[in-house]
Amino acid sequence: MKPLKSKFAILALFASIWSSSAIQAQNEIQYINLEVALELGGANNLTIQQYKYQQKLASADQTRSKEWWLPQIYTGTRSHLLAGNAMNADGAIFTDVERQSLWLGIGLNATWDFGNGIFKANAARLTSEAAAYKTEAEKNNALLRIVNIYYDLLAAQLYFTAYEELAKQADTIASQIAIQVNAGMRFESDELLARSNSNHLRVEMLNAQKQVNSKSASMVRLLNLNPKTNLVLVDSVLVPILLAIDEKEGALFDVAYRNRPELKSIKLELKSLNIERKTTTSALWLPKLRVGAYNSSFGDWMRDDSFSPTSEINTSLVWKIPMGRIIYGGSVKQFNARITLHENHLAQITAQVGEQVITAKKEIKISKEQMKLALKGSQLSFNALRQSLERQKLGTLRPLDILQAQESYIESKLDYLKAVGSHNKAQYAYYVGIGNSL
DSSP states (O other): OHHHHHHHHHHHHHHHHHHHHHHHHHSOEEEEOHHHHHHHHHHHOHHHHHHHHHHHHHHHHHHHHGGGGSOEEEEEEEEEEEEEEEEOTTSOEEEEEEEEEEEEEEEEEEEEEHHHHHHHHHHHHHHHHHHHHHHHHHHHHHHHHHHHHHHHHHHHHHHHHHHHHHHHHHHHHHHHHHHHHHTTSSOHHHHHHHHHHHHHHHHHHHHHHHHHHHHHHHHHHHTTOOTTOEEEESOOOOOOOOOSOOOOHHHHHHHHHHHOHHHHHHHHHHHHHHHHHGGGTGGGGSOEEEEEEEEEEEEOTTOGGGOEEEEEEEEEEEOOOOHHHHHTOHHHHHHHHHHHHHHHHHHHHHHHHHHHHHHHHHHHHHHHHHHHHHHHHHHHHHHHHHHHHHHHHHTOSOHHHHHHHHHHHHHHHHHHHHHHHHHHHHHHHHHHHTTOOO
16 A cells, blocks of 8 residues: 555656646746846836837837928830820810830939928928927836835835734734633633734734735736746835935926926927927028929831930929918917917826925925834834734733734834835925936
């Protein structure tokens, strides 16, 4: 029987290894800290990629706008065959005409629309620069969302660890009380209350696990990872950080208004619109130059000796006077309306930037005070819980008192974790708010 048992043990071991490998293959493990999350977010986040593609499109539009002054070159052959009636230049009609010709040559056509060409090329250049700043702004916004989710995920993980620790402690206490009850030193209700407390802590532990799962799924989405990816946080503690040096409010807003990429983008778009508007005003005084030329062989394709060289040059310099523009000015009004909308949008974003900066600054101030209070409360509640556990071992403390001590300890610990998370998120918001990039 022993060899048979040995064989079963070996098979069970191989099955366990295979099962573990299969699960690991199905669920990819990704170890991350905040630095890795920001790096992955910058590379993979779909929102950031979308604005990068829009930036490339704007750059392509700018490149296209530079082509206005280049001519179009053509080459090839044309044949012509006519049988029947034909009208002469003076209007006379000839009957029973048979005519055939062949054209072989090369030529070019060029149109220089100085008004549209120059102004639209400059406007496209500014639009491309504005798209680059918009991409930077959206990248900061996307990475800030990753920062917020990361700290929420880390806090949820630490919540889970704290409840898990207290739940194990509650199980130990319940077991100790059960021994005392069996010895006739305590009432059964004390044991029941201790067991209830243990179950309550495990329920809270599972609630924390739900938060971990939810935040982890959000992080996987933001990082554009495989949905089956299991995130493992490298960080095991949550500590306050300092990113930006505080400044006086006057200088603070000047720095923010000067450096924020959102504002730079809208200002460049305004400049682009004002330049493009000139296509309906200043450009009217500029002419359109057309040049067409070719050099070819032309003749009767039925006779090999009838071909002769043929050249032609056509030029025109034309000023167009749009009467609709002069009488109604609809195109100018359209540009003026678009410019007014952009100016209004600039004012809104400026106000939003100011709100973000002052909110982040006040959040940092409040969270610092919260951290001090929560840290002190956590230390006090830890000492109270430690003393309560010592008294419980001596049998001089009611289970209800232990429950209250544990609740006080976990609440003060969670208060501290929340305060640190809020402080760190506000630090990043403030850092980006005054014009820095992540």
